[in-house]
Amino acid sequence: MKTVSAGKLFTPVKVGPMELKHRVVMSPLTRSRSVQPGDIPGDLMREYYTQRASEGGFIISEATTISITARGWYGAPGMYSDGQVAGWKKIVDAVHAKGGRMFSQLWHTGRSSHVGMTNGAAPVAPSVVPEYYGPKTTAMASTPAGWFKPSPHRELDIAEIPGIVGDYRKAAERAKAAGFDGVELHAANGYLPDQFLQDGSNKRSDAYGGTIENRSRFLLEVVGAMVSVWGGNRVGVRIGPSGRWNEMSDSNPIALFDYVAKQLNRFELAYLHIIEPRVKGNVLIAEGQGHIATARLREIFTGTIISAGGFEPDTAEAAVRAGDADLVAFGRYFVANPDLPERIRLGLPLNAYDRDTFYTFDARGYTDYPFYEQQRRGSSSDPLRQQLRGGA
Numbered sequence: 001m002k003t004v005s006a007g008k009l010f011t012p013v014k015v016g017p018m019e020l021k022h023r024v025v026m027s028p029l030t031r032s033r034s035v036q037p038g039d040i041p042g043d044l045m046r047e048y049y050t051q052r053a054s055e056g057g058f059i060i061s062e063a064t065t066i067s068i069t070a071r072g073w074y075g076a077p078g079m080y081s082d083g084q085v086a087g088w089k090k091i092v093d094a095v096h097a098k099g100g101r102m103f104s105q106l107w108h109t110g111r112s113s114h115v116g117m118t119n120g121a122a123p124v125a126p127s128v129v130p131e132y133y134g135p136k137t138t139a140m141a142s143t144p145a146g147w148f149k150p151s152p153h154r155e156l157d158i159a160e161i162p163g164i165v166g167d168y169r170k171a172a173e174r175a176k177a178a179g180f181d182g183v184e185l186h187a188a189n190g191y192l193p194d195q196f197l198q199d200g201s202n203k204r205s206d207a208y209g210g211t212i213e214n215r216s217r218f219l220l221e222v223v224g225a226m227v228s229v230w231g232g233n234r235v236g237v238r239i240g241p242s243g244r245w246n247e248m249s250d251s252n253p254i255a256l257f258d259y260v261a262k263q264l265n266r267f268e269l270a271y272l273h274i275i276e277p278r279v280k281g282n283v284l285i286a287e288g289q290g291h292i293a294t295a296r297l298r299e300i301f302t303g304t305i306i307s308a309g310g311f312e313p314d315t316a317e318a319a320v321r322a323g324d325a326d327l328v329a330f331g332r333y334f335v336a337n338p339d340l341p342e343r344i345r346l347g348l349p350l351n352a353y354d355r356d357t358f359y360t361f362d363a364r365g366y367t368d369y370p371f372y373e374q375q376r377r378g379s380s381s382d383p384l385r386q387q388l389r390g391g392a
C-alpha cells in the first residue's frame with residue numbers, strides 16, 4: 001500500500017523496553033463506561049480499546065482510581081478489586097493480540113470529588129481551600145445522581161500520606177497482575193498529586209508543603225512506590241505545567257515544573273508526558289500556540305517525552321521532527337477515530353468528535369465511530385478509494 005507523507009511519526013521508537021512502530025499515542029480519556037456497581041471494565045470497554053489498538057501502537061488507559069477514597073468520577077473504572085483486575089486483563093489481552101501496548105493511568109481525584117462517590121467520606125486534599133467548593137467554583141464532580149459542585153474536602157493528616165502512597169503501590173501491583181505493560185501516574189489536571197504540587201491548592205506548613213521541594217515530595221514518593229513495583233522504565237508520569245483546569249494555580253510554575261522534571265530524571269522513567277499550555281482540561285483555549293511546555297522541559301528531562309494537547313497531525317509531525325517531543329498523544333481525535341494512526345499515516349480525513357457523548361454511559365458516541373474502511377465502503381465516489389486499495 002502506498003503511503004502519503006508517512007513522516008517521522010511513523011518511525012519506530014523505544015519507550016522503556018517497548019519497541020513501538022509509531023508515535024501516535026492514545027491519550028488517557030475518561031469515558032465513564034465501566035460496569036456499575038463496582039467500577040469494573042466490561043465488554044463495552046474492551047470493544048472500545050480493541051478498536052483503537054494498532055500494531056506497535058501505544059495506548060494509555062483512561063484514569064483509573066486506586067481506592068474507594070480516590071473515586072471522583074462516576075463510571076470511571078478502578079484498580080482496587082479483583083473483579084476490576086479480571087476486567088482489565090481481558091482488555092489488555094485484546095490490545096496485545098492486535099500488537100499494541102498499554103499502560104494503566106493511576107488516579108486519585110483528591111478534592112475533586114463528592115460524597116456520593118466516596119461512601120459519604122469527605123474528599124481529601126493537601127489543604128482546605130473553601131473557594132474550591134464555594135458558590136463561584138467552576139469545578140464539577142460526576143456522581144451517580146448527576147453533576148454537582150465538589151463536596152467540602154478535608155486536609156490530609158501527615159500520618160495518612162503513607163497509606164495513600166501504599167494505595168498507589170497496590171494499584172501498580174494490580175495493574176501488573178492485569179498484564180499491563182506499565183503504569184502512568186496522573187499528576188495533571190488538578191487531581192491529588194497536582195493538588196500537592198501547586199501552591200494554589202497546597203497551603204501546608206509541614207514536610208509536604210511550603211517550598212517547591214516539599215510540595216513535590218508526595219509526587220516523588222508515589223513515583224518511587226510505582227517504580228518499586230515496575231522498575232523505572234515501565235513507569236510514566238503525566239504533568240500539566242500550565243493547567244488551570246479544576247481551579248489550579250501556582251505562583252511560580254516554571255520553577256516548580258523545572259524542579260519536578262529534574263527530580264524525575266533519577267528514576268529513569270519510561271517517559272514524561274506533558275500537557276501543553278494551550279489546553280484547559282479538555283477545552284482548547286489558544287489555537288495554534290507553540291509547544292512551549294515540552295520544548296522547555298526537554299532541556300531538563302533526560303528521557304523520552306510524550307507531548308499532548310491540541311495537536312493536529314501536521315503540528316504533531318512538526319513537534320517530533322523539531323525534536324521537542326518523541327511521541328505525541330491525541331485525545332479528542334482518538335475519541336472519534338478508532339483507526340486514528342492509520343488515518344494520519346495515509347493523510348485521510350478525520351471524524352469529528354461529539355462532546356455530548358464524552359461522558360455518557362452506553363455505546364453511542366463510544367464504539368460507533370466508523371473506521372475509514374467502513375466509510376469508504378459506504379461511499380463509492382470517495383476520491384481516496386484508489387489509494388486505500390493501493391492503486392494510486
Ligand SMILES: Cc1cc2nc3c(=O)[nH]c(=O)nc-3n(C[C@H](O)[C@H](O)[C@H](O)COP(=O)(O)O)c2cc1C
Pocket residue numbers: 027028029030031061062063105186188189238275279281282308309310311329330331332333358
Ligand atoms: C473526554 C476526555 C476525557 C479525558 N480524560 C482524561 C483522563 O482520564 N486522564 C488524563 O490525564 N487526561 C484526560 N483528558 C485529557 C486528554 O488526555 C488530553 O490531554 C486533552 O484532550 C488534550 O488533547 P487533545 O487536544 O488531543 O484532545 C481527557 C480529555 C477528554 C476530551
